[in-house]
Amino acid sequence: xxxxxxxxxxxxxxxxxxxxxxxxxxxxxxxxxxxxxxxxxxxxxxxxxxxxxxxxxxxxxxxxxxxxxxxxxxxxxxxxxxxxxxxxxxxxxxxxxxxxxxxxxxxxxxxxxxxxxxxxxxxxxxxxxxxxxxxxxxxxxxxxxxxxxxxxxxxxxxxxxxxxxxxxxxxxxxxxxxxxxxxxxxxxxxxxxxxxxxxxxxxxxxxxxxxxxxxxxxxxxxxxxxxxxxxxxxxxxxxxxxxxxxxxxxxxxxxxxxxxxxxxxxxxxxxxxxxxxxxxxxxxxxxxxxxxxxxxxxxxxxxxxxxxxxxxxxxxxxxxxxxxxxxxxxxxxxxxxxxxxxxxxxxx
Numbered sequence: 005x006x007x008x009x010x011x012x013x014x015x016x017x018x019x020x021x022x023x024x025x026x027x028x029x030x031x032x033x034x035x036x037x038x039x040x041x042x043x044x045x046x047x048x049x050x051x052x053x054x055x056x057x058x059x060x061x062x063x064x065x066x067x068x069x070x071x072x073x074x075x076x077x078x079x080x081x082x083x084x085x086x087x088x089x090x091x092x093x094x095x096x097x098x099x100x101x102x103x104x105x106x107x108x109x110x111x112x113x114x115x116x117x118x119x120x121x122x123x124x125x126x127x128x129x130x131x132x133x134x135x136x137x138x139x140x141x142x143x144x145x146x147x148x149x150x151x152x153x154x155x156x157x158x159x160x161x162x163x164x165x166x167x168x169x170x171x172x173x174x175x176x177x178x179x180x181x182x183x184x185x186x187x188x189x190x191x192x193x194x195x196x197x198x199x200x201x202x203x204x205x206x207x208x209x210x211x212x213x214x215x216x217x218x219x220x221x222x223x224x225x226x227x228x229x230x231x232x233x234x235x236x237x238x239x240x241x242x243x244x245x246x247x248x249x250x251x252x253x254x255x256x257x258x259x260x261x262x263x264x265x266x267x268x269x270x271x272x273x274x275x276x277x278x279x280x281x282x283x284x285x286x287x288x289x290x291x292x293x294x295x296x297x298x299x300x301x302x303x304x305x306x307x308x309x310x311x312x313x314x315x316x317x318x319x320x321x322x323x324x325x326x327x328x329x330x331x332x333x334x335x336x337x338x339x340x341x342x343x344x345x346x347x348x349x350x351x352x
Contacts, residue, residue: 010047011048014044014045014047014048017040017043017044018045018134019138020040020044021037021038021039021040021041021042021043021142022037022041022138022141022142023037024037024040025037025038025041025142025145026141026142026145031103032079032083034142034146035072035075035076035079037142038072038075038110038142038143039072041139041142042065042068042069042072045064045134045135045139046061046064046065048134049061049064049126049127049131051127051131053128054126054127054128056125056126057126057127057131059126060122060124060125060126060127061126063119063122063126064119064123064135067109067119067123070109071106071107071109071110072106074102074105074106074109075102075103075106075107077102078099078100078102078106079103081098081099081102082099103146103150104150104160104161105160107143107144107147110143111139111140111143111144111147111194112190112191112194113164113167113191113194113195113198114164114167114168114170114171114172114191114194114195115167115171117168117171117191120190120191121183121184121188123135124136124183124184124186124187124190125187127183129183129223129226129227130223130227132183132186132223133219133220133223136186136187136190136219137212137215137216137219137220140194140197144197144198144201144208144212147161147198147201148201148205148208151202158202161198161202162202162285164195164198165195165198165199165202165285166195166285166288167195168192168195168198169192169195169196169288169289169292169293170288171188171191172188172189172192172194172195172296173188173192173292173293173295173296174295175188175191176188176189176192176296176299177295177299180233180234180235181233181234182226182231182232182233182234182236182237183232185234185299186222189258189259189296190219192292192293192296193211195289196270196273196289197211197215199273199277199285199289200272200273200276203276203277203280204276207272207273207276210269210272211272211273214265214266214268214269215269217265217337217338218254218257218258218265218266218338219258220334221254221331221334221338222251222254222255222258224330224331224334225254225331228327228328228331234303237303250335250339252300252303252304253335253338253339254338254339255300255303255304256297256300256301256304257338257339258300259293259296259297259300260293260296260297262342263342263343264338264339264341265337265338265339265340265341265342265345266338268341268342270289270293273289274286274289
């Protein structure tokens, strides 16, 4: 009971830190919100059943502390800018570049992603879900302020997008851990979110909400059946082939394969890029997403081959009917949501 109460307290503090950051009207209060968020997430990362959680929380703390130090240094310089009138333009660009670099490091965007897969590997599934979804909100919102309000030069942003797309796609090819596959998938999706952010703030929010739903759907399944590696997917963990089929269709939905729901946000971003004549970026995003789909399809093909070896014994997994009903409803929307949305728009 005490453990659950402390978790609720830290989760509420975590959310409060994010809300302070996105609603603040100064960089210093935004930094304070990020620090509250960080200090509330560290206790949630520790898990007595996972020996790697202490290492993961230490890695996360050191990386976030480095990013916070750089950001605070840039904020202090920004507060002193009134003493440097003759260098105002160069000075402002340097400050915003430092803040942007610190936010890219905080969110785990490539080429500052070095900490992200290692930290993901040491977390429980629920903590990993928070790291992939909620912990991205505050840094991306602050990036949107720099891009849209201050009209900062997008070159650094564009380089980060290209790195995220390429590394997120190629990095998952040789992974056997499901957490690392989800980590590189998250880096790839971050590239899509930052691309959407360059077009519109509402566009990245739409993409982010779809990504959260699809990620929660998959992580919830992995959590129920206690899956951690690819070979767990191939063995007889599931008494029903329909459940296994549903899992892999949800993976393809996260990868953005039509006609599943995950294709819709990618479709909107591609359409926005084509309207803005950013054809190179659109082509790169599409090609690299096909590589991501390749390693999802490779997993599906291996699991459903007729002559694939399966264990004779069945490992019993405790899951209640409520979890399975909840997963079935989410899977239904993930697989058939795009069809319903298009049908509704057509009828309107």
